[in-house]
Amino acid sequence: MPDKVYHECRELISQGKVLLEDLHDWGFSSVPELVAEDLPICPVELPAARAEGQAETACRKETLEELGARLQTCTRCPLCEQRQRVVFGVGNPQADLVLVGEAPGREEDEKGVPFVGEAGRLLDRILFAMKLSRKDVYICNVIKCRPPKNRDPQTEEIAACEQFLKQQLELIRPRLIIALGRFAAQTLLQSKEPIGRLRGQWREYQSIPLMPTYHPAYLLRNPAGKRDVWEDMKQVLHKLNG
Ligand code: URA
Numbered sequence: 001m002p003d004k005v006y007h008e009c010r011e012l013i014s015q016g017k018v019l020l021e022d023l024h025d026w027g028f029s030s031v032p033e034l035v036a037e038d039l040p041i042c043p044v045e046l047p048a049a050r051a052e053g054q055a056e057t058a059c060r061k062e063t064l065e066e067l068g069a070r071l072q073t074c075t076r077c078p079l080c081e082q083r084q085r086v087v088f089g090v091g092n093p094q095a096d097l098v099l100v101g102e103a104p105g106r107e108e109d110e111k112g113v114p115f116v117g118e119a120g121r122l123l124d125r126i127l128f129a130m131k132l133s134r135k136d137v138y139i140c141n142v143i144k145c146r147p148p149k150n151r152d153p154q155t156e157e158i159a160a161c162e163q164f165l166k167q168q169l170e171l172i173r174p175r176l177i178i179a180l181g182r183f184a185a186q187t188l189l190q191s192k193e194p195i196g197r198l199r200g201q202w203r204e205y206q207s208i209p210l211m212p213t214y215h216p217a218y219l220l221r222n223p224a225g226k227r228d229v230w231e232d233m234k235q236v237l238h239k240l241n242g
């Protein structure tokens, strides 16, 4: 077997193993039925190259795609100086469910796609356990450019960027929102309450039910929190399917 194929097979098997371990942690005794292409161990698709410099039109609302294209050249805050890619968002523009994270990390900055690093792979496994895939939902962050060394976003950076998240939510108008971690929850809810108190309880953003939960990166450091997140996701599924 050629080396490359061998290594790809090994990588897929090890990703499958992690998926099964996580499903076991969530309390599953069997693998949820899904077609193979929805398994969260598929290679990530990159968004098509975007047209640059599109003019704004005064007479109609900007589309999500146009907003994303406009953001590619954003210089509203100093994060633009070190970024490789603006990480706007991915998924279904008509999604019922939007998941909002914090900010891109190294891999997201390289690829221009949110949640493609280790935390992202855990997020994919959470979605899989919910019988959802990236095609069903929309995923984005509060901050669209990577903070250096993955430090916390600063208040001024959030202030410069949050209008774009608000526009995304306005354009998508999902039925439900999941806020992943402290920054997403506190920004969308205009709250200073700690995530440990916010999580697990329905709130509202612009009349849209919002469920705050722990960030997947936090779960990587604190696997014991996975049980809480799964409880929160069950509440989301109940509302989504009910
Ligand atoms: N963490 C986030 O909050 N967002 C990403 O896109 C990746 C990691």
Ligand code: URA
Pocket: 180, 181, 182, 183, 195, 213, 214, 215, 216, 218
């Ligand atoms: N701190 C955060 O910023 N997010 C979490 O989800 C947990 C702790």
